Amino acid sequence: MKISADAYPTTVEVPSTLSAVNELQNQHTMIISGGTILQxxxxxxxxxxxxxxxxxxxxxxxxxxxVYLEGQLNLKIGAGMTIAECLNSPIVRKNASILAEACEKIAAPAVRNRGTIGGNICSKIGDTIPALLVLDAQLSLYNGELEYMISLREWLTKPNPPSSELLTSVYIPIASTNLPNYSFFRKIGRRESFTAAIISIAGYIVFQENHIQAARLAIGGGAHLPCRLTSAENELEKAVEDIKWPLLYEVIQDDFSSYTDPFVTAEYRKKVAANLFIANIKEALNPK
Ligand SMILES: Cc1cc2nc3c(=O)[nH]c(=O)nc-3n(C[C@H](O)[C@H](O)[C@H](O)COP(=O)(O)OP(=O)(O)OC[C@H]3O[C@@H](n4cnc5c(N)ncnc54)[C@H](O)[C@@H]3O)c2cc1C
Incomplete structure (x- = not known):
């Protein structure tokens, strides 16, 4: 199927199979899903x-x-599912509640009804990414010949992923631990909603008695390339009474690169991030 108009020199191909995508692709083509970022x-x-x-x-x-993937139960989300479909999915809300929280904070309903999770991830700046990083998400990509799996974390470090690769699905392991755990997603913008984030943060913490057994922390939002904060995670994985909060505050700030724009300095973003992580971790340790 081809839609084109003489007055408008861009053609849109709408293939219905992966092999048809492969046949259509060349160095002049670009994938479009909801088109909300491209627009x-x-x-x-x-x-x-x-x-x-x-x-x-x-x-x-x-x-x-x-679905089961190598013996592990996973939530499989098609890349073409809209942000609204992810937000309203009972299975997402039950098994990946912070992804639903992140989706809820993206734009307004009209954009959420159009924009997809695949487009959000492939933009490399989407607000779902920090949540997916702490959920240890994996991506399934079609490279023109076959579908292969790669962790989201590794995929983000690739400088220029080939634009010919199509994201097909996102896999999120469904946690099977019986230990108490706590997760959070927070987005700070210049106004309440409808704005690009200054930062978006996510965290996932597993406790064993008075010990933090596992911690995953991630940051993104704005123009940050989202990443995990591994040094800060290491500082946290210990007995709660041994956590050195002032040190953690510094480590969080050193653990990611930020930037200054006409509205907000890099130093301010780093301080906001450190305060926000620490407030949420302390809330997890001392629930009201
Ligand atoms: C008013 C407004 C407010 C917004 N607010 C937010 C916000 O708060 N937070 C946020 O995260 N985003 C926000 N966005 C951006 C955007 O709406 C979302 O990130 C959305 O999820 C993008 O999905 P899409 O399908 O529209 O992507 P598209 O625009 O279709 O594509 C984005 C990029 O991904 C590539 N791509 C798309 N799908 C695939 C695929 N399956 N495989 C490989 N590459 C692919 C495209 O080539 C393109 O480079 C906002 C947009 C608007 C217009």
């Missing part, structure tokens, strides 16, 4: 590609289900 880029003056390949009809990118 912003084009309005900002970024040149439109001549050929777009829409993911709209690809059934491989649809659906949310629980």
């Amino acid at each position: 912003i880029n084009w309005e900002a003056g970024v040149e439109k590609p001549k050929h777009l390949i829409s993911t709209d009809k690809l059934q491989e990118l649809k659906g949310i289900s629980a």
